[in-house]
Amino acid sequence: MKIAIVTDAWFPQTNGVVKTLSTTAEQLRGFGHDVCVIEPGQFRTFPCPTYPEIRLAWFPYRLIDRLLREFAPDAVHIATEGTLGAAARRWCRKQHMPFTTSYHTQFPEYIRARAPIPLAISYAHLRGFHGGARRTMVATPALQRQLEARGFRNLVRWTRxxxxxxxxxxPKEYLSLPRPIAVYVGRVAVEKNIEAFLRMEWKGSKLIVGDGPARKTLQEKYPNATFVGFKYGEELASHVAASDVFVFPSRTDTFGLVLLEAMACGVPVAAYPVTGPIDVVLQGETGVLDDDLAIAAVEALTLDPQECRDYALAHTWEAATQQFLTNLAPRPALESVVAATKPLSQNAQPAQR
Structure with missing residues (x-):
């Protein structure tokens, strides 16, 4: 099957959306499908306000129209609500082509953290955007319930x-910082609530792996914390695995791929009991959720690293991609093809960072 994925989030961005989409595309190709990713690098772009590292396409409809016509997709998935997503949605509606969407980011909360725009207005816009989709994919049960309460319909699950x-x-010796080491991995920005981590009482070291618009300010304000910037591949995994607890201070993430990555390294998680962690972390087994982040981090230190690892082993990209494939809305004649699709290899390996 020919599958088009349209996304405003793509390399060189480093985030969970890009990781999810790139790995899913690779897995789909491993299943034998033809995948076309339409992304900002193919267009003239401008920096997103307040997110200059995110590039948005200028008036992309004409090129979207040409790319989709040339590829002639059997199914279209619109992954983001930016200018490319809006153009692809318009194209599908004009062509009477069924399409699916996914809800990766709680943009209303992100926008509210920067500007006094009521949540109701932002959610109304997103509800309209996703309302035309055959299905909208969400990562967790908690997110599904939250969106249903705000009037979203046709929601289906797509895990990670x-x-x-x-x-x-x-080896823990990879890091020579005073222990215990509490680590945060991700974008250094206001919506990630990193300052809650940096403010918490902690007898040991605080390590921040990542970068973003708030790094300079936070690094000056909290000189005792160690900021190392973005890390990738083996270096990233080594930093996580050498830490003692993974602290996830965000209250707005829809999933948090880094939670699974930490558990796979045998590192327990400390987080708030909110959407994302509440469905990913097994309370008292792979992490601790508490409204007091410091209490959660201290208690997480007592958990068994092997239980964290065992839990992560049950979450494969192959299974997640099969779920994505089942959720697609292909042309009616191809629905039976999707239902019958099996991976070419039962040992297909997911992409690495």
Whole structure:
């Protein structure tokens, strides 16, 4: 089957959306499908306000029209609500082509953190955007319930996976910081609520792996924390595995791939009991959820690393991609093809960072 994935989030961005989409595309190709990813690098772009590293396409409809006509997809998945997503949605509606969408980011909360725009207005816009889709894919039960309460319909589940070969237990000696080491991995931005982590009482070291618009300010304000910037592949996995607890201070993430990556390294998680962690973390087994982040981090130190690893081993990208494939809305004549699709290899390996 020919599958088009349209996304405003793509390399060189480093985030969970890009990781999810790139790995899913690779897995789909491993299943034998033809995948076309339409992304900002193919267009003239401008920096997204307040997110300059995110590039949005200028007036992309004409090129979207040409790319989709040339590829002639059997199914279209619109992954983001940016300018490319809007153009692809318009194209599908004009062509009477069924399409699916996915809800990766709680943009209303992100926008509210920067500007006094009521959540109701932002959610109304997103509800309209996703309303034309045959199905909208969400990562967790909690997110599904939250969106249903705001009037979203046709929601289906699309979970996530982890590369357990890359993210695995490794020597703790890799890091020489005073222990215990609490680590955060991700974008350094206001919506990630990192300052809650940096403010919490902690007898040991705080390590921040990542970068973003708030790094300079936070690094100056919290000189005792260690900021190392973005890390990738083996270096990233080594930093995570050498830590003692993974602290996830975000209250707005829809899943948090880094949670599974930490568990795969045998590192327990400390987080708030909110959407994302509440469906990913097994309370008292792979992590601790508490409204007091410091209490959660201290208690997480007592958990068994092997239980974290065992939990992560059950979450494969292959299974997540099969779920994505089942959720697609192909042309009616191809629905039986999707239902019968099986991976070419039962040992297909997910992409590494």
């Amino acid at each position: 996976g982890v590369d357990v070969d890359l993210f695995r237990p490794r």
